[in-house]
Amino acid sequence: MTNASTAIDAAATGPSFVARLLRHQEMALLLCLVLVIAFFSFTAENFFSVRNMTNVLGQASLALTAGIGCAIVFISGEVDISIGSLLATIALPLIIIMNETGSLALGVSGALLFGLIVGCINGYLTAYVGINSLIVTLGMMFVLRGGVYLYTGQRAIPDDAMLDSFILLSDGRLFNVIPYSAVIALILLFAFAYMMRHRPFGRQIYAVGGNQEVARLAGYDVRRVKFICFIISALLATVAGIILAARVGSAQHTAGLNFEFQVVAATVLGGVSLAGGIGSLWGMALGVLILQFLSNGLRGLGLPTEWQLVITGMIIIAAVAFDEAKRRRANGG
Amino acid sequence: MPADILHAGESAGTIDQTMPALEMRGIDKRFPGVVALDNVDLTLQPGKVHALMGENGAGKSTLIKIMAGVYGKDAGIIRIQGREVDIKSPRDSLKEGIKVVFQEIALISEFTVAENIFLEGYPTGKGGSIDWKKIRNDSAALFKRIGFNVDPAARTGSLPVSQQQMVEIARALAHEARVVVMDEPTSSLTPNEVSLLFTVIRRLTGLGIAVVYVSHKLDEVFEIADTVTVLRDGRHISTKPVGEHTNDTLIQDMTGRRIDNLFPRQRGPAGTKVALSVEGLSTAKKLKDVSFEARAGEVLGFFGLMGAGRTELAKAIVGYDPITRGTITIDGHRLAPHDTRTGVGLGIGLLTEDRKTEGLMGELPVYQNASLASLGSFARLGFVDKAKERKAVQEYVDRFRIKTPGLGQKIKNLSGGNQQKVLISRWLMRGLKVIVVDEPTRGIDVGAKSEIFALIDRLAGEGLAVVLMSSEMPELLGLADRIAVMCEGRLTATMSRDEATQEKILNAAIG
Structure with missing residues (x-):
């Protein structure tokens, strides 16, 4: 947590230090993550190695990047489930432009522009027209997925340009250790976590999600705040989509299928409330890592995918139920 | 230049004192079906x-709210220090x-x-x-x-x-x-x-x-x-x-009229039949060994300072909140702890302090708010008979002179006093024996207050036992037949209206 809140906590009197530490969502999650890693380190072969750890981090980077946007939209009191389809769609402008021009910069610009337009449409329909964001982004999810399918059909559109810098994005590692995709995700995570805690705009997002009417009375432009949150979400999903395209090496209609639900699950597990105004990006990040290490470890134990899904699902429900019970007790009723 | 209290000295005269700070002229505001403001002026020096x-x-x-920019105005002008804004x-x-x-x-x-x-x-x-x-x-x-x-x-x-x-x-x-x-x-x-x-x-x-x-x-x-x-x-x-x-x-x-007597007493003396009997009531958080009886046709007032446990008592006796010890008997029937259903069935109801969150369903129409507790009696083959429901509600709207454009009006559009009357109708319709009223006049103006007082008087007059929780002493002295005083979850005194004085009550409330 940040300076501000630790200083406040230190000043507070009451329950024991450990109890207060655990009351922080992030601390409880960190403990969970440590337990998950410890458990598989003892039970699963080859789990506790630098290679496996960094691999998991690389796999988690897509969900981490898109999860930032997902969490921000949640905190503003809305939802965005179009990110999985956007992830797949974004490969089209990216790869087509790269194939035509041979320029990564132009391809990425084209992809970001596409993401920006999608974010604007989601944000405009939700914030200014007033349609429920679940419906708007559900619709957008189908439109984008269908659009990619229409364009590609059953085939994949391969990346013919094979630019070095683009391929580096998929298998390059900083100092030969940390995947570049994870580096990008972590930089974005730190930057946006700083914004959410220390920039007025970040606090406005919390205020809008916490109580829209109060935020309006405090002079905030509630609609603008929400509009921008959807743009942030779409742009971050675009970045994740670029990384995915580099890994897959093509644009195809099945890319990122169900990705939005993995991200939503991790975000909720990380303590970000669907009701808005509650949770942090650090919590989301821990949620992503817990799920990623869990599925990696279960695979290491030789458990089939079906069981991984079942176990993951149960853990999410249990975690949120636990959290809800804790919150009720804290509110004394 | 405006000023602020944190940085200014004790008398920083940075504001222009010669012009009005704010002027509102000829302000009109209409809401659907209502003229909220009609050509209103206000000048602030x-x-x-x-x-x-x-x-x-x-x-x-x-x-x-117009001043604060929450609502727009339909007509009129606003000037700040002479400058139109x-x-x-x-x-x-x-x-x-x-x-x-x-x-x-x-x-x-x-x-x-x-x-x-x-x-x-x-x-x-x-x-x-x-x-x-x-x-x-x-x-x-x-x-x-x-x-x-x-x-x-x-x-x-x-x-x-x-x-x-x-x-x-x-x-x-x-x-x-x-x-x-x-x-x-x-x-x-x-x-x-x-x-x-x-x-x-x-x-x-x-x-x-x-x-x-x-x-x-x-x-x-x-x-x-x-x-x-x-x-x-x-x-x-x-x-x-x-x-x-x-x-x-x-x-x-x-x-627009004179209110000569805020507490008109129309009802006769209280009856002798015990409608509610509470013995040794304790809850986990607040109440300790509270015992009392309320008789049919009686208004029993409870006074207590903030945190004395009035609201907790109100919620416990209607079965809203769990109790750890003691018994609650309504009209001869024991009320099982934490059981609002039986409570309603036995004829006890609560009018809450917090109308918005615990009593009203703001988006629903008046008639549904009124009939909520007695839907069973309008049901036919598991469906609510709307005509019968509306007819029953209309009787109460007439009886209590509830001001509403129609039964279908959303209750949030009614004034506080009228919302209160709808809630009272809800419990009366259910055939109530005992009604617990918690701070009925909080945030209500003088005119509506006198109507609420008349209503409480009338409820007792119809043979109900009214348990009235209030932090307003004049209200209790004016309305109640007996006054019970609470302090830190205990009952510290019970006195009849004739022997009660502000001092006696306060002494008991301090403990």
């Missing part, structure tokens, strides 16, 4: 306290230095107190990041300066309502202000805190800030205000120096 009075529905809140949103209003302390707490409950105080504009340091240290220090300094005892580091939602109200007030003072509006700021403050508030208001006026004070409490208005404007039914009735008013003239302006 710098450095003066201007009381805005009127019954609920008179238009005070609408006028304030166009206030289209709360932001415009805040920029002009108009700070409103709303009646309903407008704070983000997940934020700390300090952050809420600077919600309107975070102080930022280099590069535009928030200066949290300044926020903590300034909010602590602000509380110290105005003498409120609130922890700036506390999570706002964890504070009791009275402290949240203090945060609201402090927030209006944290930024430069020209006009500070306080809408019922004292509804949950103790007398001590009210006097602190008045010191703050005097300091504000010393800085040349114009203060608008909205309250139903006449004594407060006479103490603090320089000028009084009365609105009634959306119209401007009078604006006079407070010295030209007496209690009677003020009430007369507000209601």
Whole structure:
């Protein structure tokens, strides 16, 4: 947590230090993550190695990047489930432009522009027209997925340009250790976590999600705040989509299928409330890592995918139920 | 230039004293089916306290909300220091230095107190990041300066309502202000805190800030205000120096009639049949060994200071909250703990202090709100017979003269007093034996109060046992047959109306 809140906590009197530490969502999650890693380190072969750890981090980077946007939209009191389809769609402008021009910069610009337009449409329909964001982004999810399918059909559109810098994005590692995709995700995570805690705009997002009417009375432009949150979400999903395209090496209609639900699950597990105004990006990040290490470890134990899904699902429900019970007790009723 | 209390000295005269701080001329506001304001004028002088009075529905809140940019106006002009301004949103209003302390707490409950105080504009340091240290220090300094005892580091939602109200007030003072509006700021403050508030208001006026004070409490208005404007039914009735008013003239302006007797007693003496009997009642959190009886046709009043356990008692005896020990018997039947269903079945109902969250379903029409507890009696083959339901509700609307455009009106559009009557109808329709009424007149104006009092009198007159929880002593002395006093979860005294005095009650309440 940040300076501000630790200083406040230190000043507070009451329950024991450990109890207060655990009351922080992030601390409880960190403990969970440590337990998950410890458990598989003892039970699963080859789990506790630098290679496996960094691999998991690389796999988690897509969900981490898109999860930032997902969490921000949640905190503003809305939802965005179009990110999985956007992830797949974004490969089209990216790869087509790269194939035509041979320029990564132009391809990425084209992809970001596409993401920006999608974010604007989601944000405009939700914030200014007033349609429920679940419906708007559900619709957008189908439109984008269908659009990619229409364009590609059953085939994949391969990346013919094979630019070095683009391929580096998929298998390059900083100092030969940390995947570049994870580096990008972590930089974005730190930057946006700083914004959410220390920039007025970040606090406005919390205020809008916490109580829209109060935020309006405090002079905030509630609609603008929400509009921008959807743009942030779409742009971050675009970045994740670029990384995915580099890994897959093509644009195809099945890319990122169900990705939005993995991200939503991790975000909720990380303590970000669907009701808005509650949770942090650090919590989301821990949620992503817990799920990623869990599925990696279960695979290491030789458990089939079906069981991984079942176990993951149960853990999410249990975690949120636990959290809800804790919150009720804290509110004394 | 506006001024603010934190940075100004005790008498910084930076505000132009020659022009009105704010003028509203010919303000009109219509809502569907209602004229909320009709050609209303208001002129605020710098450095003066201007009381805005009127019954609920008179238009005070609408006028304030137009000032605050929450509503747009349909006609009229607003001038600030002689300059015409166009206030289209709360932001415009805040920029002009108009700070409103709303009646309903407008704070983000997940934020700390300090952050809420600077919600309107975070102080930022280099590069535009928030200066949290300044926020903590300034909010602590602000509380110290105005003498409120609130922890700036506390999570706002964890504070009791009275402290949240203090945060609201402090927030209006944290930024430069020209006009500070306080809408019922004292509804949950103790007398001590009210006097602190008045010191703050005097300091504000010393800085040349114009203060608008909205309250139903006449004594407060006479103490603090320089000028009084009365609105009634959306119209401007009078604006006079407070010295030209007496209690009677003020009430007369507000209601348009004279209220000679606030507590008309129509009912006969209480019966002898015990309708409710409570023995040795204890709850985990508050109540300790509470025993009493209430008879049919009787109003039994409960007095207690804040935290004495009145609300807890109300919730426990209707079976809302679990009890740890004791028995509750209604009309000869034992009530199982934590069982509202049986409670309703046995004929006990609760009118809650918090109408919005625990009683009303704002979006639903009047008739559904009224029939909620007795849907079973209108059911045929598992479906509600709408015609029968509406007919039954209409009887109560006529009987209690509930002012509503129709049975289908959303209840949130009714005035507080009329909402209260709908809730009472809900329980009467169910064939009630005992009714528990918790703070029925909180936030209700004089005119509606007298109607509520008449209604309670009438409920007892119809043979119900009324258990009335109140923190207003005159209300209890005027209404109750007997008064029970609570202190820290215990019953400390029970006295008949004839032997009760304010002093005796207070002594028992202190314990």
